Amino acid sequence: xxxxxAGKQALVCAASKGxxxxxxxxxxxxxxxxxxxxxxxxxxxxxAAEIRAATGxxxxxxxxxxxxxxxxxxxxxxxxxxxxxxxxxxxxxPGDFRDWEREDWIRAxxxxxxxxxxxMKAVVDGMIARGFGRIVNITSGSVKSPIPTLGMSNGARxxxxxxTAGLARQVARHNVTxxxxxxxxxxxxxxxxxxxxxxxxxxxxxDTLLAERAQSSPAGxxxxxxxxxxxxxxxxxxxxxxxxxxxxxxDGGLYNSTMA
Ligand code: NAP
Numbered sequence: 001x002x003x004x005x006a007g008k009q010a011l012v013c014a015a016s017k018g019x020x021x022x023x024x025x026x027x028x029x030x031x032x033x034x035x036x037x038x039x040x041x042x043x044x045x046x047x048a049a050e051i052r053a054a055t056g057x058x059x060x061x062x063x064x065x066x067x068x069x070x071x072x073x074x075x076x077x078x079x080x081x082x083x084x085x086x087x088x089x090x091x092x093x094p095g096d097f098r099d100w101e102r103e104d105w106i107r108a109x110x111x112x113x114x115x116x117x118x119x120m121k122a123v124v125d126g127m128i129a130r131g132f133g134r135i136v137n138i139t140s141g142s143v144k145s146p147i148p149t150l151g152m153s154n155g156a157r158x159x160x161x162x163x164t165a166g167l168a169r170q171v172a173r174h175n176v177t178x179x180x181x182x183x184x185x186x187x188x189x190x191x192x193x194x195x196x197x198x199x200x201x202x203x204x205x206x207d208t209l210l211a212e213r214a215q216s217s218p219a220g221x222x223x224x225x226x227x228x229x230x231x232x233x234x235x236x237x238x239x240x241x242x243x244x245x246x247x248x249x250x251d252g253g254l255y256n257s258t259m260a
Pocket of ligand 1: 013014015016017019020037038039040041043064065066067088089091092138140141183184185186187188189190
């Protein structure tokens with residue numbers, strides 16, 4: 001399929017590693033010039049070099065915390081008129097809700113609800129004016145099926161999903177689409193980090209625990225971030241303008257229902 005994306009500009013947030021990186025690489029492989037962000041400059045530059053070497057597109061880096069106003073302004077200064085916005089940030093930590101204070105919740109809401117909303121606010125009118133825009137929010141399978149220990153993620157991402165459902169329908173007639181990708185378990189640093197505590201509690205190493213968990217999934221494995229990047233490209237394609245306000249679960253069949 002010709003995605004029609006060659007020459008377009010994308011702002012891909014939180015993209016030095018994991019799912020954000022996979023989206024940036026997959027878009028670049030379609031000829032999209034990408035601006036990528038992350039807090040750690042070293043990994044960010046390494047990823048930028050890999051994307052440039054693999055694809056030849058222009059890769060701009062912005063080191064900073066995307067969950068802060070300064071981080072968002074820096075990202076938007078580097079890529080003021082993106083055709084594509086991929087919203088992403090680290091997820092909130094797991095834990096017991098009794099231990100979470102207001103500041104913890106505000107951090108989670110800033111990262112996983114308000115930052116994507118403010119970035120959409122900043123770019124969506126330009127997309128409307130140009131008659132093309134694709135926004136993809138990286139959320140979580142927890143939006144459909146809550147993960148009890150990730151209560152702040154469940155809550156903040158549900159808020160983003162609700163807001164997006166309305167906004168997507170306000171902008172769709174301008175060929176601007178907003179959709180979300182809901183990852184189940186994908187083999188990234190985040191997955192390994194979250195599995196560490198569970199592995200220690202069970203007296204197992206992380207790889208054994210992840211292998212056991214993978215077996216319980218219908219797909220019998222965890223996801224490869226490359227598969228996630230491919231789904232992101234599909235939603236960003238010029239052919240996907242009729243896909244509006246959807247929440248696409250990529251979880252190897254873990255969510256058990258007749259209709260997703
Ligand atoms: P990851 O492998 O840990 O990568 C996270 C990336 O985001 C890194 O490049 C990191 O770089 C960057 N980042 C984190 N916080 C940032 C911030 N405040 N500002 C700018 N960049 C930031 O994580 P992942 O697995 O790709 O997860 C991506 C998102 O999907 C997370 O919200 C996660 O909760 C969600 N998710 C993942 C899975 C999974 O199985 N992997 C499942 C469900 C949901 P720096 O640390 O240098 O900033």
